[in-house]
Amino acid sequence: MNISIVGTGYVGLVTGTCFAELGHNVMCVDNDTRKIEMLEKLKMPIYEEGLEDLVRKNVEAGRIQFTTSINEGTDFAEVIFIAVGTPPGYRGQANLSYVEQVGRYVAEHMTSYRLLVEKSTVPVNTGEQLKRTVTKYLREDVPFDVASNPEFLREGTALKDAFHPDRIVIGVESERASTLLREIYNPIVEKTGCELLEMNIASAELTKHASNSFLATKISFINAVSRVCELAGADVEQVAHGMGLDHRIGHRFLNAGVGYGGSCFPKDVDAFVHLSDQIGYDFKLLREVQKINHGQREHLMQKIQHELWVIQNKKIAILGLAFKPGTDDIREAPSLYFVPQLLEAGADLRLWDPIAEGKFRELYPDLDYRSDLMDCVKDADMALILTDWPEVSNIDLGKLGKSMKTPVIIDGRNMYDPDTVRSHGITYHSIGRP
Ligand SMILES: NC(=O)c1ccc[n+]([C@@H]2O[C@H](COP(=O)([O-])OP(=O)(O)OC[C@H]3O[C@@H](n4cnc5c(N)ncnc54)[C@H](O)[C@@H]3O)[C@@H](O)[C@H]2O)c1
Structure with a gap:
């Protein structure tokens, strides 16, 4: 089937490549000329393991192409996925201007049936607004459908x-939309046996916001427990392990640390709180989740302050800039909280990240970046761990302790066993552990 994907970022590019690999013909559209030029040269604008090879394979097979023209994308396929950004807008409300823009452009250009699929994460009832927009901007009386297919x-x-998704969710209002989406996903359903859930559009939209908010709640819950552990002399790692063995709870997302970041959780929780408020429910639980998350960063900052006493002129090695390992994404990463604060306090920073350095440099071009982890910590007064990269967990602690000026680690990810670190003469502060 021919499929257009508008928005060629983390979601659009991966989804497009996946559809192409399944045998569909895909046109990826983006209004960022630089991105499309890179992709045409088979250079990836984002880092995702294995992506480059798969894009190359499918471009060479003629199954995927790139364009900046939304008109071309509209002509190319009956099904158009919208995978543009939905960043936080005014007071945490999702900014839906990019989604609206795509709806408008497609409506103005389409001359026969089109199915517009929300792939971007959007608040409930965006589908209704999208339908209104398309109806308003259609040049002629052309049939269309809107559907929701949230991305996980x-x-x-x-x-x-x-x-290998855990599930595929489609929110549809017509037989035609359902048939088209089922045809697209059929190869995955058949191969993996994964469940395809069909529901109405509002439920599909809500499933995404509710899922992300629940995961964020789990993280904030264990972070709140970590604070109690610190006060009570308990070890949050042991507590979390004990909790997680209960199958109803599970271990995942029970890691105490510096709090959640990234392009999804913070903005999706914000948007869910805002949306609930708008339609008449004060989601106090999620407001608390947000507060706890922010509190974790402040708490770690206090540990730094407490340990160093004076931050000015202290050499601090920042280990990890990405919001999590395996990506170059720094949106809402803890590094974006700590780096400016420490700079303001007069710290002498050196920064290390194996993948996200380039993205961070775009914001802070003049900082001292080190490509070698050991070089980054050499002669430092403190190492601050913000991302749990494997390189950091595998570091030779003996060597690290000897090469620092004062061997102090502030660990925002609870990466090491405290006794082991201390056996190397290193002062060690982590989260929720005695
Ligand atoms: N990144 C994730 O892990 C993830 C996971 C699930 C869902 N989502 C959701 O998917 C959506 C996209 O996220 P992302 O991380 O891929 O964002 P992104 O910023 O990486 O990509 C969005 C792309 O859309 C393009 N764009 C914006 N307006 C456009 C327009 N009018 N025409 C063509 N292109 C346009 C931008 O240039 C950009 O390349 C968001 O709603 C996000 O919440 C993201």
């Missing part, structure tokens, strides 16, 4: 998630 992939394992 995770950066860092995006391709695996795309080919």
Whole structure:
């Protein structure tokens, strides 16, 4: 089937590549000329393991092409996925201007039936607004459908998630839309046995916001427990392990740390709180989740302050800039909270990240970036761990302790066993552990 995907970012590019690999013909559209030029040269604008090879394979097979023209995308396919950004807007409300723009452009250009599929994460009832927009801007009386197909992939394992999803959710209002989406996903359903859930559009939209908000709640819950652990002399790692063995709870997303970040959780929780408020429900639980998350960063900052006493002129090695390992994405990453604060306090920073350095440099071009982890910590007064990269967990702690000026680690990801670190003469502060 021919499929157009508008928005060629983390979601659009991975989804498009996945559809092409399944045998569909895909046109990826983006209004960022630089991105499309890169892709045409088979250079990836984002980092995702395995993506480059798969894009190359499918471009060479003639199954995927790139364009900046939304008109071309509209002509190319009956089904148009919208995978543009929905960043936080005014007071946490999702900014839906890019989604609206795509709806308008497609409506103005289409001359026969089109199915517009929301792939972007959008608040409930966006489908209704999209339908209104398309109806308003249609030049002639052409039939169309709107559907929702929320995306659950995770950066860092995006391709695996795309080919082996836990579930596929489609929100549809017509037989035609259902048939088209089922045809697209049929190869995955047949191969993996994954369940395809069909529901109405509002339920599909809500499934995504509710899922992300629940995961964020789990993280904030264990972070709140970590604070109690610190006060009570308990170890949050042991508590979380004990909790997680209960199958109803599970271990995942029970890692205490510096709090959640990234392009999804913070903005999706914000948008869910805002949307609920708008339609008449004060989602106090999620407001608390947000507060706890922010509090974790402040709490870690206090640990830094407490340990160093004076931050000015202290050499601090920042280990990890990405919001999580396996990606170059720095949106809402903890590094974006700590780096400006530490700079303001007069710290002498050196920064290390194996993948996200380039993205961070775009914001902070003049900082001291080190490509070698050991070089980054050499002569430092403190190492601050913000991303749980494997390189950091595998570091030779003995060597690290000897090469620092004062061997101090502030660990925002609870990466090491405290006794082991201390056996190397390193002062070690982590989250929720005695
Ligand atoms: N990144 C994730 O892990 C993830 C996971 C699930 C869902 N989502 C959701 O998917 C959506 C996209 O996220 P992303 O991380 O891929 O964002 P992104 O910023 O990486 O990509 C969005 C792309 O859309 C393009 N764009 C914006 N307006 C356009 C227009 N009018 N025409 C053509 N292109 C346009 C931008 O240039 C950009 O390349 C968001 O709603 C996000 O919440 C993201």
